Amino acid sequence: MVAIIWLVGAVLLAAGEALSGDFFLLMLAGGALGTAGVSAVTDLPVWGDAIVFAALSALLVLSVRPVLLRKFASPPAVPMGMEALTGKSAVVLEDVGGQSGRVKLDGDVWTARALDSTETYEVGMTVTVMKIDGATAVVWKGL
Known part of the structure; x- marks a missing residue:
């Protein structure tokens, strides 16, 4: 009982x-x-x-x-600012090589460089942002 x-x-x-x-x-x-x-x-x-x-x-x-x-109790971390750009797709506006280039990312034009400095991405290619280094998007053709 x-x-x-x-x-x-x-x-x-x-x-x-x-x-x-x-x-x-x-x-x-x-x-x-x-x-x-x-x-x-x-x-x-x-x-x-x-x-x-x-x-x-x-x-x-x-x-x-x-x-x-x-x-x-704690909410999951949501990437903010430049952290949120990692993994996004960008379109090459100016050939991207190991040192220079430009991409369109989320409606904005960014300076860019290739993750692998031996590769070059041509205008019109879609690339993936691997990281943001200062004001430069480091991109790669994969993913």
Whole structure:
């Protein structure tokens, strides 16, 4: 009978987590669920169940919650500015070699140079921006 009470408590705590979203109530729900299992298998008094609940909840809060917060609490990094240009396609406007050239990238004209200094990309070719070096797009024909 006591195990069912702990199980109901676990469900209610998990439902409360849906409203808060900070993973604290979810850890308490895990402690209650574990206590329900221990209570079903053993015949501990209520204070024994309370100690099991406290120990399991503390273990989850201190070990699992920080991992979950790191994984889910911070938004994924979105490339901004020049970092966002890496991997984009550009059209060659002026022959691009190891030292000079021009490409049209995202509607803007950029100075460019080839990633492989032995290659030359002709006007009209589509190239891929490998990196931005200062104000110069370093491009390659692949990808």
